Amino acid sequence: MIKKILLAAALILVCTLAYYNAVRINTKQLRIREEILYSDKISEDSSGFLIAAFSDLYYGSYIGQDFLQNTVETINSFQPDLIVFAGDLIDQSAFPEEEERIFLIQQLSSLKARYGKFAVLGDQDHIRKEEIENLLLVSGFTVLDNSSDLISINRSTYLNIVGIDSLNGGSPDVTSAFSGINANYFSFVLSHCPDIFDSVLGYSADCLFAGHSRGGQIYIPVISDIGKEYGCRKYFRGKYTKNNVTLDISNGVGRCSKNARLNADAEIVFYTLKQK
Secondary structure (H helix, E strand, O other): OHHHHHHHHHHHHHHHHHHHHHHHHHHHOOEEEEEEEEEOOOOHHHOOEEEEEEOOOOEOOOEOHHHHHHHHHHHHHOOOOEEEEOOOOEOHHHOOOHHHHHHHHHHHHOOOOOOOEEEOOOOOHHHHHHHHHHHHHHOOEEEOOOEEEEEEOOOOOEEEEEEEOOOOOOOOOHHHHHOOOOOOOEEEEEEOOHHHHHHHOOOOOOEEEEOOOHHHOEOOOOOOOOOOOOOOOOOOOEEEEEOOEEEEEOOOOOOOOOOOOEOOOOEEEEEEEEEO
């Protein structure tokens, strides 16, 4: 009987600590994740090119000015060469008032990258597509809607930035997105939903950065694998490699539905390009 009581007490304690950690601690944390992308398409004198990538900001109900400012300052502190955003800018269930939107524009505008800032739209962005697109454009982002852009790093190395519209809520067209690229150059691909991954394998993709799932936000093995949202049912969290193409799913920065995170820290990903 005593053993059962102690076991129950221990279980209650563990659950209480997990809840406290998820609500009080993890919601204030922002993880820095650093990755290296090796490729023979990268010249030796271009090695070290740095890409800052983030997704799922969900500015609004749970992500306020302080967390946003911390995110921006953290990105700028690394002095990235390129900044990319993979969609879901604002929490549409708590759309911010004009004053908050002005602050958001000011912060996004203060993000600095020598070779520019690029974004794709997420499913939440499509609810107010024109408004979100304009907000990103005013903030200095190029919105890639099934399109690409070519970046000249130096005379010997170029970089394809490819953007595919959201599988959930959007109209993805992979063929159009890749139509203008040169396969001899490294292709960094953005798309909000990771389940688009299999569709890009027949094209000249090297790395696909996606979000949408927020890593589960409150991730409990087995339980969180039930009822996954459309767009991240096959590829939910973590990294995958197929046909020499890497899929990297970010946990994102923001939170929605619940003001908590567990086993899925908010994160910014920094990719360093290196010659293979």
